[in-house]
Amino acid sequence: MTGLVLVVDDEFGIAELIDAVLTDEGYRVLTAANGRQGLAVMTKDHPDLVFLDYMMPVMDGAEVLRAMVSDPSIDGVPVVLMSSMPEAMVAERCSDYTAFMRKPFKIAQVTTLARRLLIQSDST
Structure with missing residues (x-):
C-alpha cells in the first residue's frame, strides 16, 4: 500500500511517531509544524x-x-x-474532517485509519 500522508502537528514527538509508524507501513510521509506550513x-x-x-x-x-x-x-482530501479534547467539543468548531483520533492514541489506530481512508479514497 502506498500513498502520500501529511502529518500536521506542532508537537514534534507526535509528528515523528506517526511518521515512523506510517513509513514502516510503506507510506510516504511529509510533516509540517503548523497549519500554515501544512497548507503550503x-x-x-x-x-x-x-x-x-x-x-x-x-x-x-x-x-x-x-x-x-x-x-x-x-x-x-481525507x-x-x-485532539486531546473530546470530539463533541471539537465538532462545535469544525466538521469538515473525515475521522477523529483522540490523543493519546494507540499506534494501531494510526495504521488502521490510514489503511481504511486510503482504500476509500482510492475507490472514489
Missing part, C-alpha cells in the same frame, strides 16, 4: 491523506479545514483530526 505542503505535494492536529499555533486545525474546503485543489 498540501498545495505543493497534494497528499492522499492528512493527519491534522486541532490545537496549534499560527493556524489551528479548524482554520486549516476551512482553507482546504475553499481550495478546489485540496478540497476532498483528514484525520487529532
Whole structure:
C-alpha cells in the first residue's frame, strides 16, 4: 500500500511517531509544524491523506479545514483530526474532517485509519 500522508502537528514527538509508524507501513510521509506550513505542503505535494492536529499555533486545525474546503485543489482530501479534547467539543468548531483520533492514541489506530481512508479514497 502506498500513498502520500501529511502529518500536521506542532508537537514534534507526535509528528515523528506517526511518521515512523506510517513509513514502516510503506507510506510516504511529509510533516509540517503548523497549519500554515501544512497548507503550503498540501498545495505543493497534494497528499492522499492528512493527519491534522486541532490545537496549534499560527493556524489551528479548524482554520486549516476551512482553507482546504475553499481550495478546489485540496478540497476532498481525507483528514484525520487529532485532539486531546473530546470530539463533541471539537465538532462545535469544525466538521469538515473525515475521522477523529483522540490523543493519546494507540499506534494501531494510526495504521488502521490510514489503511481504511486510503482504500476509500482510492475507490472514489
